[in-house]
Amino acid sequence: MNAMRILIDTNVIMDYIANREPFAADAERIIELCIEKIVLGSISAHTITNLFYILRKELPLNERRDTLRKFCRIFMVVGIDSFKLENALKNDMFDDFEDCLQDECAKEFTANYIITRNIKDFENSSVKAIKPDDFLKIIK
Numbered sequence: 001m002n003a004m005r006i007l008i009d010t011n012v013i014m015d016y017i018a019n020r021e022p023f024a025a026d027a028e029r030i031i032e033l034c035i036e037k038i039v040l041g042s043i044s045a046h047t048i049t050n051l052f053y054i055l056r057k058e059l060p061l062n063e064r065r066d067t068l069r070k071f072c073r074i075f076m077v078v079g080i081d082s083f084k085l086e087n088a089l090k091n092d093m094f095d096d097f098e099d100c101l102q103d104e105c106a107k108e109f110t111a112n113y114i115i116t117r118n119i120k121d122f123e124n125s126s127v128k129a130i131k132p133d134d135f136l137k138i139i140k
Helices: 010-015 024-035 044-057 060-075 082-090 097-108 133-137
Strands: 004-008 039-044 077-079 113-115
Touching: 004 024, 004 097, 010 024, 010 044, 010 113, 024 039, 024 060, 024 097, 039 044, 039 097, 044 060, 044 097, 077 097, 082 097, 097 113, 113 133
Parallel strands: 004 039, 004 113, 039 077
Antiparallel strands: none
């Protein structure tokens, strides 16, 4: 049987890095599933750039670099190219351009799910969005 394929949204990665309660434990378990290769995990390239910026107040530069390098080793990083950008720009089903790019990356990765706490932002996504705790119930 093929492993489940997921794209993890930026907010779930932030839950893990910043130990945001009550969400950190679910984020950590999902990342562990990816490390153990029980699930094939991906993140979009712009998740790394967004996190680099967001974490500037949380972590010193070297820690930010080290942390994000680790994520690049754990997950398949799905790139952003002109095809994905044009598709996202043409797609008027999303209010948020960044979320639309997440969907484009999830499609390329052939993800079964986008793991996010903001599922309402992905109502029109071609890849089903699911909350971390609901995903963990499916995986059990």
